[in-house]
Amino acid sequence: MTRSARRATVALVVVTVGGGVAACSDDPDPGPSPSPSVATSSAAPTASPTASATPGPSTSSPAATAIPTPAVPAGFALTDVMSPRFPDLGGDLGGVGIVRVGRHSGYDRVVWEFPGAGTPTYRVRYVDTPIADGSGDVVAVTGDAFLEVLITSVGIPDDGVARPADPTASALTGTVIAEANAIFGGFEGYGQSFIGVRDRERPFKVSALAGPTRLVVDIATG
Known part of the structure; x- marks a missing residue:
């Protein structure tokens, strides 16, 4: 075989082998390879754990200690006290009311005693300022609260009768009584006195007694 014939034969073999390689692919063209999908996480960000607050020293104020309210004896109050017929004049008590003070369990007592036998009418109340009935002048009374006592019917003292002494210190x-005044005469039938009470207005009660005629004011000490 000549050199030219051998070259033609080799070329023919190469062409035949190449065509066979191409004929072995029966699958359709899949197209371009898709890009690998990248998983994107849509999970919400993990919340940071809540830090537990370390309790510090307690700043709350201790419970206030309740101050007990003093017990008020039965029948005592801070309101004005009047006899049923006041301001009508009562029986003739005379012109002088001597005064004395006594101590009792739970209260202190102020008593005015009169020479007459009549039944008194009265009004007892706390006032901001002691004012003299008739003149309107301020009366100097020792104490932190002031009870005004009006009582009827008080006349003019007899000639030569001395004014009774007030209780001594x-x-x-x-x-709880800082001052208490005797009654000496009246203005238009009304005798007047003041009780100076220590510290504050305190509950009180009033009563009228006979044999002898007396007006009694009891003041709670609690």
Whole structure:
């Protein structure tokens, strides 16, 4: 075989082998390879754990200690006290009311005693300022609260009758009464006195007694 014939034969073999390789692919063209999908996480961000607050020292104020309210004896109050017929005049008590102070369990007592036998009418109340009935002048009374006592019917003292003494400081020691005044005569039938009470307005009660005629004001000490 000549050199030219051998070249033609080799070329023919190469062409035949190449065509066979191409004929072995029976699958359709899949097209371009898709890009690998990248998983994107849509999960919400994990919340940071809540830090537990370390309790510090307690700043709450301790419970206030309740101050007990003093017990008020039965029948005592802070309101004005009047006899049923006041301001009508009562029986003739005379012109002088001597005064004394006594101590009792739970209260201190102020008593005015009159020489007459009539039944008194009265009004007892706390006032901001002691004012003299008739003149309108301020009356100097020792104490932190002031009870005004009006009582009827008080006349003019007899000639030569001295004004009764008020309780002494030693008689008032240990009581809630800073001052108490005797009654000496009246203005238009009304006798007037004041009780100076220590510290504050305190509950009180009033009563009228006979044999002898007396007006009694009891003041709670609690």
